Amino acid sequence: MISELGNAMVIFGGTGDLTKRKLVPALYNLLIEKQLPDNFFVVAVGRRDKTTEEFVEEMEIALKEFSRNSYDENIWKNLKSRIFYYRLNFDGTEEYLEFDTALCKLEHKYETRGNRMFYLAVSPEYFGVIVEKLHEYGLASDNGSFKRVVIEKPFGKDLESAKALSKHITHAFGEENIYRIDHYLGKEMLQNIMVIRFANAFFEPIWNNKYIDHVQITSTETLPVEERGGYYEKAGAMKDMLQNHLLQLLALTAMEPPVRLDTESIRDEKVKVLKGLKIYEEDEVNDYVVRGQYGPNEEMGFNGYRQERRTDPDSDIETYIALKMEIENFRWSGVPFYIRTGKRLKEKTVEVVIQFKSLAKILYLKELDEMMPNQLIIRIQPTEGVFLRFNAKKPGQTNDIVPVKMDFCQNCEIGYNSPEAYERLLLDAMKGEKTLFTRWDEVEYSWRFVDAIQNAWKKERPDFPNYEAGSHGPKVADDLIERDGRRWVNE
Ligand code: BG6
Secondary structure (H helix, E strand, C coil), X not given: CCCCCCEEEEEECCCCHHHHHHHHHHHHHHHHCCCCCCCEEEEEEXXXXXXXXXXXXXXXXXHHHHCCCCCCHHXXXXXXXXXXXXXXXXXXCHHHHHHHHHHHHHHHHHCCCCCEEEEECCCHHHHHHHHHHHHHCCCCCCXXXXXXXXXXXXXXXXXXXXXXXXXXXXXXXXXXXXXXXXXXXXXXXXXXXXXXXXXXXXXHHHCCCCCXXXXXXXXXXXXXXXXXXXXXXXXXXXXXHHHHHHHHHHHHHHCCCCCCCCHHHHHHHHHHHHHCECCCCHHHHXXXXXXXXXXXXXXXXXXXXXXXXXXXXXXXXXXXXXXXXXXXXXXXXXXXXXXXXXXXXXXXXXXXXXXXXXXXXXXXHHCCCCCCCCEEEEEEECCCEEEEEEEEECCCCXXXXXXXXXXXXXXXXXXXXXXXXXXXXXXXXXXXXXXCEECHHHHHHHHHHHHHHHHHHCCCCCCCCCEECCECXXXXXXXXXXXXXXXXXXX
């Protein structure tokens, strides 16, 4: 059956990690769930010489390792019959014309009506040149069909370069056809944040500075930088995680209710949060932001960052950051948002903690030195769910009070196999649904915030390494929150 979604998915950087770990498994899972149109095919574009057969074989091995659904020969047979490999120099000239001809032939065979989704999974320095060539050689001209471009992060390295890139891409494709992917937005529980907030009578009325003491957003990883040292040396935790994923998570947590649930209304509210972020003055940066880099842990057999492959042995790049952020609006004035992210830590956790203000020290609280405050914890990874901590009477003859938990674990149910972020995002891009992609102004305001910090950092050499691989992170991060009389929640 020919479907409106039918399209050619052209992956630039097709031989890279993302294709085998995420994109091909996502397509495979979509096929299992009968979500992919019949008129669909994939062309992986790379600079290496290789045949389609060789490429497909590599993908089969990867699929067995990375797919959330187990390997099914028939499904794979179906998918592999639609995968092709094409060798191309990204900065070539006439080669793009030949590539167009090859694409047209496949389009004819698969009846995709000329719909094309170009997926840029390449190093950022190639974004501009590829887009330019696609435009120049007519591969991106719409001719009554859709031509979309999906771009992986980082979108620029600062505000200035992001603006230049945006200009380039908009010229070739138009903002309406640009899909800036942030895979965090494809995660089930991130999408659930809006539902939790705006579909429950008991949360929204207290979601403000009158009742909330502070918010913590954590994304910690146990993995080191692995094979991505070259990229990470230019990105660091700030550009790899904060500028995109964590600021999106913050925006969803803090945004005002949108007037409607359509794409632009939601993006309008997210951007207001980013616009409202307090931008630090240069001499304030150290009071609000701390950074860290992991050192070796011999006992656990872990390298330090400086010993990882393709990193500078004298590197100053941060593998950890913690920040105290403020949103300058009526809802959040006076409520700090503590954010932290880092690599090679003790645990893998992504979560948002909303900590409510304590009650007055009367009645039950009068006698107690310390009382566990009420907390709402939205767990995004590795478990998905919501968990509420409140105080209750300890059973027995006394009036002792103990904190208890109410736990809703979404992926603890047997058989529950939550779709991967990329599945949702690829399908949305095919459908032309842009809510879970970032709009240019969101990118712009996040860079404004990040640039102020990076500029201050350039002037001061950090004292690295300052945390041990496999630990909870640097002491400076604990100091940052503890000097406000608060503590990180490490569940
Ligand atoms: C990617 C970063 O965007 O997100 C990686 O480039 C990081 O460095 C990854 O490991 C984390 O994603 P997740 O989904 O595992 O939290």
